[in-house]
Amino acid sequence: MPTLQxxxxxxFLARMKEGQLLDEQALKQxxxxxxxxxxxxxxxxxxxxxxxxxGEVQ
Amino acid sequence: MIRLESAHIEEIRGIRKLDIDFSQKSxxxxxxxxxxxxxxxxxxxxxxxxxxxxxxxxxxxxxSVADHxxxxxxxxxxxxxxxxxRVYLPTLGxxxxxxxxxxxxKKPKIEPADADIVQLFSEVADHPEIxxxxxxxxxxxxxxxxxxxxxxxxxxxxxxIGETRGALNTAQNRLQTAHRNAxxxxxxxRSALQRHLQVQxxxxxxxxxxxNARRKLLGLPEIAELKPDTKLxxxxxxxxxRAEMNKQTALKDLKAIADASPGFSQxxxxxxxxxxxxxxxxxxxxxxxxxxxxxxxxxxxLDLVDGPDCxxxxxxxxxxxxxxxxxxxxxxxxxxxxxxxxxxxxxxATVSAVAIKLIGFLAPIEQLAKxxxxxxxxxxxxxxxxxxxxxxxxxxxVAGLAGVKGRLDTSWVAVPxxxxxxxxxxxxxINALPDQTATVNAQTFLTTAQLRLADYRTAVKNQKxxxxxxxxxxxxxxTYCGVLEEELNILYDEVxxxxxxxxxxxxxxxxxxxTAKFTxxxxxxxxxxxxxxxxxxxxxxxxxEGHQDGMxxxxxxxxxxxxxxxxxxxxxxxxxxxxxxxxxRYQFCRLLKTQFPxxxxxxxxxxxxxxxxxxxxxxxxxxTSLCFHSWTIDTGPLVESSAEIWGEIGAALVKGKVEVAxxxxxxxxxxxxxxxxxxxxxxxRFRADGNYELGELLPSVLKRxxxxxxxAANAAQSWGNEAAKTAATERKAVLSASNGAxxxxxxxxNKAVHYNEWANFGRKDFEPVAAAFKELLxxxxxxxxxxxxxxxxxxxxxxxxxACNALQFxxxxxxxx
Numbered sequence: 045m046p047t048l049q050x051x052x053x054x055x056f057l058a059r060m061k062e063g064q065l066l067d068e069q070a071l072k073q074x075x076x077x078x079x080x081x082x083x084x085x086x087x088x089x090x091x092x093x094x095x096x097x098x099g100e101v102q
Numbered sequence: 103m104i105r106l107e108s109a110h111i112e113e114i115r116g117i118r119k120l121d122i123d124f125s126q127k128s129x130x131x132x133x134x135x136x137x138x139x140x141x142x143x144x145x146x147x148x149x150x151x152x153x154x155x156x157x158x159x160x161x162x163x164x165x166s167v168a169d170h171x172x173x174x175x176x177x178x179x180x181x182x183x184x185x186x187x188r189v190y191l192p193t194l195g196x197x198x199x200x201x202x203x204x205x206x207x208k209k210p211k212i213e214p215a216d217a218d219i220v221q222l223f224s225e226v227a228d229h230p231e232i233x234x235x236x237x238x239x240x241x242x243x244x245x246x247x248x249x250x251x252x253x254x255x256x257x258x259x260x261x262x263i264g265e266t267r268g269a270l271n272t273a274q275n276r277l278q279t280a281h282r283n284a285x286x287x288x289x290x291x292r293s294a295l296q297r298h299l300q301v302q303x304x305x306x307x308x309x310x311x312x313x314n315a316r317r318k319l320l321g322l323p324e325i326a327e328l329k330p331d332t333k334l335x336x337x338x339x340x341x342x343x344r345a346e347m348n349k350q351t352a353l354k355d356l357k358a359i360a361d362a363s364p365g366f367s368q369x370x371x372x373x374x375x376x377x378x379x380x381x382x383x384x385x386x387x388x389x390x391x392x393x394x395x396x397x398x399x400x401x402x403x404l405d406l407v408d409g410p411d412c413x414x415x416x417x418x419x420x421x422x423x424x425x426x427x428x429x430x431x432x433x434x435x436x437x438x439x440x441x442x443x444x445x446x447x448x449x450x451a452t453v454s455a456v457a458i459k460l461i462g463f464l465a466p467i468e469q470l471a472k473x474x475x476x477x478x479x480x481x482x483x484x485x486x487x488x489x490x491x492x493x494x495x496x497x498x499x500v501a502g503l504a505g506v507k508g509r510l511d512t513s514w515v516a517v518p519x520x521x522x523x524x525x526x527x528x529x530x531x532i533n534a535l536p537d538q539t540a541t542v543n544a545q546t547f548l549t550t551a552q553l554r555l556a557d558y559r560t561a562v563k564n565q566k567x568x569x570x571x572x573x574x575x576x577x578x579x580x581t582y583c584g585v586l587e588e589e590l591n592i593l594y595d596e597v598x599x600x601x602x603x604x605x606x607x608x609x610x611x612x613x614x615x616x617t618a619k620f621t622x623x624x625x626x627x628x629x630x631x632x633x634x635x636x637x638x639x640x641x642x643x644x645x646x647e648g649h650q651d652g653m654x655x656x657x658x659x660x661x662x663x664x665x666x667x668x669x670x671x672x673x674x675x676x677x678x679x680x681x682x683x684x685x686x687r688y689q690f691c692r693l694l695k696t697q698f699p700x701x702x703x704x705x706x707x708x709x710x711x712x713x714x715x716x717x718x719x720x721x722x723x724x725x726t727s728l729c730f731h732s733w734t735i736d737t738g739p740l741v742e743s744s745a746e747i748w749g750e751i752g753a754a755l756v757k758g759k760v761e762v763a764x765x766x767x768x769x770x771x772x773x774x775x776x777x778x779x780x781x782x783x784x785x786x787r788f789r790a791d792g793n794y795e796l797g798e799l800l801p802s803v804l805k806r807x808x809x810x811x812x813x814a815a816n817a818a819q820s821w822g823n824e825a826a827k828t829a830a831t832e833r834k835a836v837l838s839a840s841n842g843a844x845x846x847x848x849x850x851x852n853k854a855v856h857y858n859e860w861a862n863f864g865r866k867d868f869e870p871v872a873a874a875f876k877e878l879l880x881x882x883x884x885x886x887x888x889x890x891x892x893x894x895x896x897x898x899x900x901x902x903x904x905a906c907n908a909l910q911f912x913x914x915x916x917x918x919x
Contacts, residue, residue: 048589049263055585056578063581065574074578083265085405086272093277093571093578 053078070095103226103669105702106146107188107197113173114148114183114204115141118738122728126190128694128703130722132713133730138739139706140235143676144171146704147233149185149200150226152207155233158424171204174735180205191222192671192700198223208410208421228423231257231662233674239654242661243641247621247628254627256427257661258593263586265404265426270582274575277568279451279498284561284568286455290462291558297358298351298547298554309334313551316544334555335548347470348546349538355466356529362463363522366515370456373449374510380446381507393436394443398500404429443500450497453514457494460515461487471528479524486518587622593664594620594627600660601653604697608652608682608689618653648681652690655679659698670698675705679712687712691719731773740769742777751872760868767872768796771879774890775799778882781892782806783899804841807882808834810893810902814911821916830911833881840878884909 057075060066066074073092077084105126111117116138122129131139144154148171157165172183183204190197198219202210212220226232242253255264292304301308306328313334314324322337384391399414406413407429410421419425464487471480493514496502509516538546598620606616619638621628630638631653633645641650655678662670679690694703703721707713713729716722729742747770754763779786779799784806786798811834818826863871882891884904891909893899902911 048258048260048593052263052582052585052589055589056582059581059585060578063577065570065577070574078266083262083407084269086269086276089269089273089575089578090276090571093273093575094567 066092067095103191103193103222103229103666104150104672105190105192106672106704107190109142109146109149109188110186111142111145112182112184113176113179114145114171114185115154115173116733116735116738117141117145118173118736120739120741124702124704125726126702127723127726128701128705128721130713130716130727131704131706131730132710132727133708133739134732135708136733137708137730138733139708139730140676141739143233143235143674143704143706145185146187146674147230148204148207149187149202149210150223150232151230152202152210152227152421153230153424155230155235155238167204167207171207173738191219193669194218194222227421229665231665232672233676234655234658234678235676236651236654236678236680239651239658239678242657243629243650243654247623250627250629252431254661258665260590264430267579267582267586270575270579274572274579277572277575279454281565281568281572282451282455283458284565286458287462288558288561288565290459291554291561293459294355294462294466295551295554295558297354298348298550300354304558309551309555313548316547319540319544320548330559333552335545335552338545338548346542346546346549347473347532348543348550349532349535350543351547351550352466352470352532353529355470356525356532359463359467360525360529363517363525366460366517367513369460369515370453373452374514377446377449377453377503378507378511380442380449381504384442384504390439390442394439394500397433397436397439397443400429400432404433446500446503447498450503453510454494454497457490457497457514461490461494464490467525467528470532471524474528474531476524476528476531479520479528482518482520482524486516486521489516489518590622594622597657597660597664600663601657604656604659604693605653607693607697608656608686609649610689611685613649646681648683648686651679651681652686655690656693659693668700670701672702673704675703677706677708680707680709687715688719691716691721695719695721731776737765737769740773742773748872748876755865755869755872758865760863760865763868763872764863767875771800771875772796774879774882775803778803778807778890781890782810783893783896803882804837807837807891810899810911810913811837813913814902817912817915821912823912826911837878837881840874840881 057071057078060074061071070092073095077088077092106124106129107126108124109120109122111120111122113119120142122131122142131142133139140156144156148154148167152167154167154171157167157170168180169177172180176182181203184201186199186201188197188199196214196216196219198216199213200210200223201213210223212223242250245253254260296302296304299309299312301312310325310328317324317334317337320338325332325334325336384394403412403414404426407422407426410419410425411417412419412425419428464483468480468483468487471477471483493506493509493516496506503510506514537543598618602616602618605618606614609616613632613634615632615635617632617638619630621630629641631641631645633639633643641653645653655675662673679687682690694701705716705722710729713722713727717724717727730739731742732740734740747766751763751766754760754766775796776794776799778784779794779802782803784799784802786794786802789798811830814830815827815834818824818830883889884891884906886908887904887906889905891902891904893913894901894903900912900914902913903909
């Protein structure tokens, strides 16, 4: 039986992938964070979310 | 996960030394209050998890496994306190032993130490909820919805999920603040660029029109399209790009700040006042302030937790999970403080954004002062900017806000003395400068425009990155919360169904239509139950205490099923269904047998009847149950003796352990005396507390049996039954002789003295004592079936007999006449 934590993490990552707001690298980092078995810290998440390059001035 | 084969317990809690063979079967330990039953539960729990729930959690401040886990006489010798459990691991198909000492609870000795076995024991250690006491039941049923949610989330290990959600929320909040600041930076940069260009809206066409007019004047080609890499001063000779101010723009910058300066004192005034108000509220309410300070402190600590050692106070906890739960419980208590904290930080973020804009105003003036030789004013502006930067840095935390409360209460902008004069002086100085030639004006216009455009582009780029990061973080948080809610609803729905099914099974005679409803909402979990089809009510509203107890166990079982699924193979139930009446207990046994056929339950109870019901329901057998008849601080639980006692005494004597043999004999005689006093209806001096001394019981039992044999002999004579008369008379004679040999009246008077005397005997001295008592006690037994004799009926007995009827003495004499 998958643990509830794992079940939620898997669904969450799948939906984040569908949302297409994060690039592949960020998704990989998120997957590593949620699958690493360690406590997820806000600092780690901030690094992931700030990793995509920002937009350019048009 | 596991099945318990056997346990060896030494010097744990109230137990001195005890071996129990569980045989992987459900097992019952029964005996009166204070006989040491829960000590067994504590010991098994400790052996499996390194914890003793009774010594942790609410209401246990000052208690610890290290200090209070060992027997009270061994607190200074924690090495002597240990448990060895032999367990079967169904998923691995292996058996293993785990030995855990109080001196080193986190480092159990596991044999064999195969990686898969060690891993499985580690998983078991992470599940202290395998032990359920009646105190735990109250955690599920008779609590506020918020507390129930926390308790159930804790048992289902949902705290980890809550922490992940918290981390996502914190990340979202931080990135929101960063985004707000980035937007403020964009506004400041846009304002500076627009002021320079003198345009109402920052549109590419207007920007190019202004730039191209200067480029045309300088003979430079016009720029047709504003691209991301377009440079407005492209084509200017290097010398023309020197950092020289544009007089008109400088004057506009000076005018802008001069116009704005009267309103400095009003900047973010409402937010600053709100911050001051909330800070004053905290100061006036020391409890709220303390809660908030603790909250801040605990939040930092929680973030730093990495193992069982508290990063705040260095206390070592049983494990990391307990430490986290402890810190989270403290956070949950300060909801009002959380609201105040949120309001403070929100207002602080607004003030911060305004400060960024102000700094944006000051930057070009400072540069102007430096280039125009107004060194003193430039220094003043540098100091002011640094001051505003330092002030801004205090705004994201409550502690920082408290540190600048005085400043927020007056005018946080803190215009430095000499600013107005310096500004006037610089303006006059710029005004006094000769007008720039059209060429220089055009050159400086383009270089300044390019610099400000570059600043704006950087600010926009940063803002977009910040917006993207915030959007992603917000989406992640909302997505996680959505998934969490969906899964929790599924979980609660399943638990709710199982809970209702189990409860109906236990109460099918009177509540066969029982239903329950969980109502989850953020941070709470309501529970209502159907009461005889009259509607849904809180469990404590109408249901009896016994029914509530039943609900607690059923909910526990439903949660365990959800948590472990097929791996729910072991549970410790410590006196948990005591207020359930006997009829429903039978159904409870059936529930355990039918719904959890693969689960080994170790159940304690002080109710002998309940133990018998478990036997008759087939949940346990005589071989899978144990009765403690009493407890002493020196001996621990006193187990109801069996035929093996004489073998144990003999074995101890062979090893020269007279003290062990003496203790065993003493316990056995105590048990038998109590048992026989009941069997015969003996008449010791009445004690309201039922705590009879051996010196009172055994003599009364001896006298009673002598009287019964005498009565039997008289009755036999009255009926002319010579054989029966002879048998009764002979047994009475043997009893008298054996009593003399054991010298009961001498030693039984003072338990302490004679107990110690025995322990100090040599082997040769003690062997005759043991033999004499064996002979004496055999007088109370049937030589055929070994059962203890008893009278029946208990009141006004008519027969003295054994279980097999091989011995049966009529006590009723032939009526005269």
